[in-house]
Amino acid sequence: MPLLQVNNLSVSFDQYGRGLERFVTTPIRSLSIEIGKGEILAVVGASGSGKSLLAHAIMGILPANAIVGGEIKFKGNLIDERSIKKYRGKQIAFIPQSVNYLDPSMKVKNQVRIGLPGIKSERIEKQEHLFEKFGLKKSDGDLYPFELSGGMMRRVLFTTSMISPDTELVIADEPTPGIHRSALDLVLNQLKTIADSGIGVMLITHDIISALKIADRVSVFKDGCTVDDIPASFFSADGESLENEYTRMLWKSLPEHSFMEAI
């Protein structure tokens, strides 16, 4: 039985136009993914193709005007906005995309300590250990989010999610943009270690090259649909084994490949 299964997920928003005129937009039409124990699934695709919305739908944190269709199953059990509460932050950990999720009025070390288990001294020790692990200085903990650079904020966000001993699934929404090479490798290695311990990982990213270093399979989204689901090994040299035209285009337009000549 897969750890996480999403079948034909759709997400619509009920919005008001001028006056009382109402209209419905449907950014996600039909997404299907599957993640097994210890497996890393990379989710790639166009900006605005619904990658973050998928994560938010699983975590049950969509805005109130969202209408969700299809099914999401965690270890065979259907989950919805109410039942997710018992998994959220425990069996299922989430690393949000936007650095705006950090509290601007709180020192970052205290934000990381909130989610950690144990008594105060254990939490302090754990937080300092996590910072060290991700290449952050102890003194960085005394800073407020506005005093950190983009890449440092990313790593702080990442540490906030490394919490529970009973985590079974990690959803990481774009954990890497703006991070330099060596810090990027720390984050990737950490995700790999997590997966090797039997935890399923969903890695939402634009950085296909980095994702391929650790991913087992790749799902490609476009305009709210899953257009491709293939093993990571299919992405090679000139993309010959990529049958889907969109996937091939995505691969070729990377700056490491043809870049602007692919357009």
Place this chain on the structure above:
Amino acid sequence: MSLKVNNLGFCYRPESWVFRNVSIEVPKGGRIGIYGNSGCGKTTLAKILASFISPKEGEVVVDGENQKREGFQPVQLIFQHPEKTMNPLWRMKDSLCESYVPEKSLLDAFGIRDEWMERYPIELSGGELQRFSIVRALHPETKYIIADEMTTMLDAITQASIWKGLLEIVKERNLGLIVISHEMAIIDKICDSCLNLEDYCHA
């Protein structure tokens, strides 16, 4: 004619330098890449060049004149997070046309659709918003463009098409370009030369 930086230094707290003794010269039509670990001051340097903040020491000379604090800035900065640079209460057409009214051909070069004009920033994706901030920076009097992690949040296809559009205009108008990025592949493909800002850190 060049954008010249002489012995630039910046610190938030006295004597705790983010970087020091940075000297760069970007000739008109030249392209320089800047990279370095996160937190080494790349964005801070970009903000000084575009005169959003003042350096603690050193000077910025634009085409032979000292940087001025008022009037139109010939050095324009394109930020990493476009959603943070748009007034959330203004429609896109108002944000776009605040300093000048771009020609239709420029909008077409970046694939900006008419229907987006009436929307608010929250109703567009990051890639769509970034196109607006680029066009907004391409004022007729702009001489130098700084692209600070301009496309890190975007998918590869959008990234390539945005760079293609920008480089065509940079070439046509002979603008100077500074590319700040962690992606060496992008710097390699676009720039004539590059520098690692870490070399100037903790001096």
